[in-house]
Amino acid sequence: MNIKQLAAEKAVDWVEDGMTIGLGTGSTAVYAIRKIGELVQQGMRIQAVATSVESEKLARELSIPILPFAEVGMIDLTIDGADEVDPDLNLIKGGGGALLREKIVATRSRQLMIVAGENKVVKRLGEFPLPVEVVTFAHEWTIEKLASLGCTPVLRKKEDGDVFVTDNGNYTVDCHFKEILNPARMHRQLNDIAGVVDNGLFVGLASAAVVAYNSGTIEVRRAGQ
Numbered sequence: 001m002n003i004k005q006l007a008a009e010k011a012v013d014w015v016e017d018g019m020t021i022g023l024g025t026g027s028t029a030v031y032a033i034r035k036i037g038e039l040v041q042q043g044m045r046i047q048a049v050a051t052s053v054e055s056e057k058l059a060r061e062l063s064i065p066i067l068p069f070a071e072v073g074m075i076d077l078t079i080d081g082a083d084e085v086d087p088d089l090n091l092i093k094g095g096g097g098a099l100l101r102e103k104i105v106a107t108r109s110r111q112l113m114i115v116a117g118e119n120k121v122v123k124r125l126g127e128f129p130l131p132v133e134v135v136t137f138a139h140e141w142t143i144e145k146l147a148s149l150g151c152t153p154v155l156r157k158k159e160d161g162d163v164f165v166t167d168n169g170n171y172t173v174d175c176h177f178k179e180i181l182n183p184a185r186m187h188r189q190l191n192d193i194a195g196v197v198d199n200g201l202f203v204g205l206a207s208a209a210v211v212a213y214n215s216g217t218i219e220v221r222r223a224g225q
């Protein structure tokens with residue numbers, strides 16, 4: 001079993017009968033969704049919301065009931081991946097292009113549990129290029145503003161060379177900072193730019209991180225510890 005699967009399946013231990021679950025996005029979260037699908041097959045009553053078109057499609061294939069947003073009060077538990085996790089459980093997310101829906105779901109969740117291999121754990125955020133979702137209108141100007149914050153911004157393209165478009169019809173700009181000294185301040189500065197929809201910094205949102213190591217051990221880190 002690889003470390004992504006190890007972390008993701010461990011996190012599903014916290015899923016209980018009757019819960020509303022937030023389904024994350026990415027190659028690690030997929031293992032959690034599959035495991036939750038098994039629980040549904042076994043008769044556990046779970047309802048879910050998804051953080052991307054891709055995750056919703058997988059959930060439906062696995063017969064996980066997807067709730068209309070209007071019918072959801074609070075989400076009990078969201079299980080999601082991350083691109084970087086720092087010692088305070090601040091995160092960089094959005095490597096897969098789903099940061100906006102992920103953040104909306106995270107802020108509606110009683111618990112956000114991050115699942116990650118040890119390679120995602122960092123002392124300081126920023127080595128991974130920070131994804132920023134921007135509206136398409138005058139995105140060239142938005143990119144100039146992003147550069148003024150001290151990063152090298154790169155408009156995300158697909159392998160075929162076309163610009164990558166998010167599930168929300170926006171573009172993603174990957175901002176190469178190398179290091180982000182103050183994630184909370186950077187989050188505000190980025191979202192203050194007209195044209196920015198949101199950015200991949202998740203500050204103070206994660207309640208726990210399940211980290212799997214190549215040795216096979218699993219560590220559960222809790223926020224504030």
Ligand SMILES: O=C[C@H](O)[C@H](O)[C@H](O)COP(=O)(O)O
Binds near residue numbers: 027083092095102
């Ligand atoms: O937009 C994508 C999400 O934030 C992912 O959870 C993140 O990029 C980690 O993805 P993966 O588990 O594939 O490394």
